[in-house]
Amino acid sequence: MLTATEKQEIDHEISLVPYKKASVIEALKIVQQHRGWVSDESVEAIADYLEISPAEVDSVATFYNLIFRRPVGRHVILLCDSISCYVMGYRALHKALEEKLHIRMGETSTDERFTLLPNVCLGCCDHAPALMIDKDLYSDVEPAMLDDILNKYA
Template identity: 70%
Template sequence: MHETKYITGKKQADHLKEMDIIREHIAHNAPLSEKEKHEIDHEVSLVPFKKAAVIEALKIVQKYRRWVSDESVEAVAQYLEMSAAEVDSVATFYNLIYRKPVGKHVILLCDSISCYVMGYGKIYQALQKQLNVQFGQTTKDNVFTLLPNVCLGCCDHAPAMMIDEDLYEDVKEDQLLEILKKYSQ
């Protein structure tokens, strides 16, 4: 007689985490979805030739997958009738195209001279302490990735940071916890 084994406790948590990793791997390695193709087709319709839509195509892939894997570069290249090297050169040039996995929310902390003078260092230290990460790292719960950014274009309101597409100006240390709570839920 076959005995059924139930997965409990830590083994169950490890199993669920493993399944999430497998699902994520499949999602990032899958060919372009119909929705991605539809959105890329729209962008292609706005430019004189397919290759001109490569940045937008990469942004679309990233919107659905959170980052652009090598397999995604290949899929975009094939779809836009380009070489993978051409697509990769665009993807690696733009700092807002993520070529490595990132958390659910990306925090861009401006480290320009204006932000540096206006207290960037204190903001960075507070973020490091609250999130327990340094630049280029993702929190253990996969919610936040912290990245430096050369300029967010609001030097007159330094220090500045951006979370996803939300810009925060004149940031103070005591505001960070409240700001981060918005994205933790």
């Protein structure tokens, strides 16, 4: 079930587009903002509310890499693995993150503080390697910088 607040926010998005189903991505973002991720039950609730099939909602949810279909940590680290980042130090950064967080790519730390995910491109190839934590972008990142960066999210 969608909460009254979620419905109100989705209704606002519906009012901005010509068809209800055109607001599916915004509905997914709203649910994720309130719940942290989008469960199968949430997909079904959104589908019911927008009068479309759960498969249509799920196809949108799985297409966008910033819609999380399983629980994530309080902070999501997106590590850019584009060719520019790869050439400029991705491997060392990837290894350092996994060692510091005691997790592998796609996992969440035991304290549920961080989830580490790959990202195809963060759009700063001229300042590679890069990573993003929540909405904060870090470029020209070196493994030695990770303690200072991660401590901001204590």
